[in-house]
Amino acid sequence: MQELEELTQLLFKLYKKNLEFLKNNHPKVYKKVQDLSNELDNKKRKERYTLEYIEKGGYFDVLDHNTDKYIYDFNSYKEADKRAEITDFTRDSSLNLLRIDTITNKLALMGSLGVVTTLVNYINHKVDFSNITFSKIFKFIFIGVGSGVHLNEVYKKIDSMNTLIIEPDIELFRISLFTADYTLFEEGNKKLFLSVGENEIEREETLADFSYYHNYMNYNIKHHLFWIEYKYILDQIIDFFGNNSATSFPFDAVLNVLERTTKFMRNKELFLKNSLVQKNAPLKNKKVLIISAGPSLDKNIDWIKQNQDKFVIICVDVILRKLEKNNIIPDIVVSIDPSYLCGEYLTTENKDFLKNSAIIFLSQQEESVLEKVKHLNYYFSQVFPLSKELGYSFSLPNVGTFSFAIAIFLKANEIYLVGNDAAFNQETGSRYASDSSHKIKDFSHDEKYEKDDTLISSYDIIEVKGNFKDKIKSNRILLTFKKDYESYLFSLDEKVKKSLKAYNLSDGAYMEGLIPLKKENIDLSKFTKKEFNVNNVLQSISCEVKDLDFKDDAKILTKMITRVNKFKKIKVNSRDDLLAKKLDIMIWILEQKKTMSSEIFGNVFLKFIELIDIYVNFFLNLRQNALYDKKNLMEIKSYWCDSTIYVLKYLKHIINQE
Template sequence: MDMDKDIQHIEAEIIRLQRQKEQEQAMIDVLPVRFDNNMAAFKKYIPSVYEQFKTYNPARPFRFFCNENGIPNLLWLDSNTAFYGDDPYQFAKAQVEKILSCSTIDKFSFNVEDDLFNQAHVQYLNKLCLLYENVSVELERLTNIPEHVPMIMMFGVGLGYQFSYLYEKCSVRNLFVFEPNLDLFYASLFSFDWDALLQHLDRENLSLHLFLGQDEESLMSDLLPALHKKGAFWISSVFAFWHYPSEKIFSLVERIKKEFYLLKSGWGFFDDNLFALAHSAKNIENKTPFLLKGKDISSFTNNLPALVIGNGPSLDENIQFIKDNQGKFFLFSCGSSITALHKAGIKPDVLLAVERTKSSADFLALLNDDDYLRDILFLSVDIIHPECRHYFNRMAVGFKPYEPMHGLLMSNVNNMASYAQMDGVNPFVGNTGLSYAITLGFKEIYLCGIDNGYKNPQHHHSKLSNYYDDNEKPIEQLTKLVTQSACYTIPGNFGGEVTTDRLFCVSIKSMESLLKLHEHVTCYNCSDGAAIEGAIPLHTSDVVMNNVIHDKIALTDIIYNKFFSPLDVTRKDIEEFMAFDFFDSVLEKMISDWKHVEMSRSAVSEQMQKHFEYLVFISNTRQRHIFRVLVGSVNYFFSFINTIMYSFDDIRMNDKIVSPSIAIMIEFFEVMKSTYPEALNFIDESDCEILQFYRKNTMRINFDN
């Protein structure tokens, strides 16, 4: 009896092996055909992938095999391990079903903000916030992944089988796929029907972006431009999953978690862009000199180092060093650090500011020493408030990236190519200081008080600055303002940890990117604040000084007279370039479309994508400045609408919140439409209430040498 069972088992196994052999032969026949079809599809739809893999040779040897089910699986030859288990299809199907049933969409949270500068963007976003707060308690929440999904991040392609099951279950507007293992993606070109998927995406107007071979260091620099090209607003409602486990996959996931704030930073908005246009136009009208390209201070000085001074708390421990050696450095004072230097009896060679609002000029008045400021060279960016010039004999600016005026002039003025656009000036004035030091050609740069955070919440800026009273005690209102959003702990420059907030994290990343672009520059970080990759930690006590005293007055004259030049552009010219009628037609079209949109997730998503693509088209035309004026606020409002659409699963949601939200957005679009014709008169005249809390200087401290 047992022998009969054994014989039956052997016969069944022989049949199974024969079937497996037949399936493997069929697989071997079909894989090259599928590869050719897939490569032809990528050549048509995503040519960069075709170019990357047309002559690709795997780094790790593998072969395909299959069980009697005929499903291609991958065997790594060096370890003799299979990538999937017995049934790759069943694994992919079960994974997708579990993810879609157990996951929720991660959404932005929006809060009512103080409207410090009477800005329509803030006012109408606040209206959306209040609507959301009032209505959300009445509606049922969305607790799973719906049929239409705005954005998914998938980590790992594997052999690709999960794609079919994912798109069977839902329509994904934007799928961002990260596969660090190029060998696996190459294998998927044989195993998965990419041709059919790409045709489906093209037919349904759905987006796929592949990030292939990225490591955690290159990830964000590739992800950010890809996201902004599709529309940064999509990141407001996203969910993510990994297809297979690996150290590289998990490192990518952790990097995105850690630096997710970068994806929702630096969007700008309408009113700020009008300030930028008006202030820049006024500075041009005032014949303020603009930075020229290709200027380098090294041909005029013998290795003079630059010292970029911020108002971080560690400035206090370095103030005596600066005082003792001020003749041996070219001193860049960043923003409020001027109040600490003034109190210490130090006069910098350059003062920098970057904030566009009137508070930049009003802050200078708090110094209460016009004579002290008068002969300092004031350097800034084109959007700086024009009243700042009244405090200085000499003021010069450079074009700030991602602001509307530079694009407007580049499209209409012939000699604009000779003027520089500055890198890395955002988000804080410390970034502006480092950018200017590098752009002017200094090869050796020291950072003092560029802390980008603090170790003690009661010591968040220099105690010599006007964040503190005459007795160097923290001013309560300012301390609360500075520390209330601090929610990150990051590595310190000299060890330990530093407390910081999201914007300071952006500042650090900006400095790191700038230094990476200029590897010929040696930068020392003498600040006991946050570590900055690319800046060498160095205590001021370890700085090796030469005894050369430089003629910095002559050098400042050279910088102002030779490195900057006014624009030959009048206000009338700028008015003609503004394209008022075109702006009106753009807003009229957007308003009309939104008044007639169907109230469904798919229709609203399609409308947002359509309008964003329209703006991207404008960015490549002579009216490119209009893209800059609109894109920030469009991202914010689309983000909020997107968040609303994927917060609720309630038949009442269209009437209760979706339709009213779109109506609020339309109102805002109407305001933009009516306001833009007055853009060049949109100079900020608001009085910032916060300034009343800063100390007004009444005395000066003289340090003993």
């Protein structure tokens, strides 16, 4: 009895220690725990889980009062030892974020790597990819805490620099505060991230924070799944890193976009200006209809045709031809892809179809596209913060979400969306409305699918909540559109959210933050005929850019090039010597970056460093014989220097171009 009392005192001591740690380091999680404790103490919430000491085995278990069963029902301490034993330093139970060529089983030489390809090719010739074991684990994710007893045991073995612990159930997390010492995860210079009681969108925000911190170590992330009920969280993590890996970042394309934007500005093209938008609020209190290319547009096209004079219509470029065929004239066409194909999307049968409309481009268009619309009215939105005068910049992954964002940027507060399905046609499998410039089928009823449960495919057919139906079918690649809308809506200022009414008329996937509304339920008798001269409006909120003097930044880039050239000649004797000397030059570069007048050049350069360092750090963190002789280390350093100089020179060229 005395032994149990002493044990209980130790548990409460640890609990208080953890609470103090959360209060000082993770205040949001601390508040959630305290709110839960208050609700339980005041009988406002019924306790579902209790921590039970099983005297016969001498271990702790968690009793689920809903099922009247223990979540372990066996010795949790022995089980924790087994979990630690099977956790190793290989690529098992991990997210391998460096894409692998399935034929060679080596690193994929993707076009998006650009100048980094030469380094990756060298690594492929030196590394034995049949025997990948890491010398250290830098990033680790615990999915589920259980009773908490396994957390410290696994962590002691892995000793990860950055750890993310995910537990959707606040009550289970609170129990783990009695059994696991959370302060260990932030000893020294280590970092802990917590996702506790978060919904999917909030959890993705935490994943983004975890990913961004020490992002140069994002070549492999180990994970530990506590129980199969949380497999959906692992799937979300896989989806997130599939869409946010630095190795999928098209670096050369970003340099091209920066070069194009600078050229458009020097050519005196008109750009939207934030201060003028704030002053004029062009779409405030107007009925705005955004038309995307999803299949539900087909069911709404006649209604749109009949009522087009009641809405300010914004459409995506790929659906323009369908609108022309149905004699629906948009006020604004939005086009964002850096591709010559946009020129085809914007080419109408009637050359004058868009004479009274306007096109908003993201400032990354090919010049061939501008040549095709030179007789029309077009304006640019700044993709990168190159001009401070414009006062804003943003980009989004797809044209549908960007159209929505542009509407809100132009102060729209009543928006109706159609064709933003995030799902294929439930009968035909078509991803797009008929007559769209895109034609893709995601499935056919004649096809047979043999699903491999060990793999996750972007094209796996899955069921999700529908906008109008209980369930609809979609796939992961289409559901990224849903996530894009939801993430954007989640990021909006609270004041904007409160004033915004956004109605989803599409018969696709339900999107959090959009209000489901069938067109039949819109009271059009309250709508008046629109009065909106789009080009007068857009000209009133646009300007030519004048603040493009970056000569001092070009001088700083020259200093960086000189310093990297000197670093290329320095001898290195060991892996640690290379890392230390490379760290020194990076600290110097970061200090130079702080003195640049435009942040964008330094930020783009750092994005490149993130990409190349992921591959360098992968190479330097392998347990393989004879991999780190002086010759290999000097070659790795040389590839790093050559690639870095190339990027610095390209940025300097962008500044100096006339």
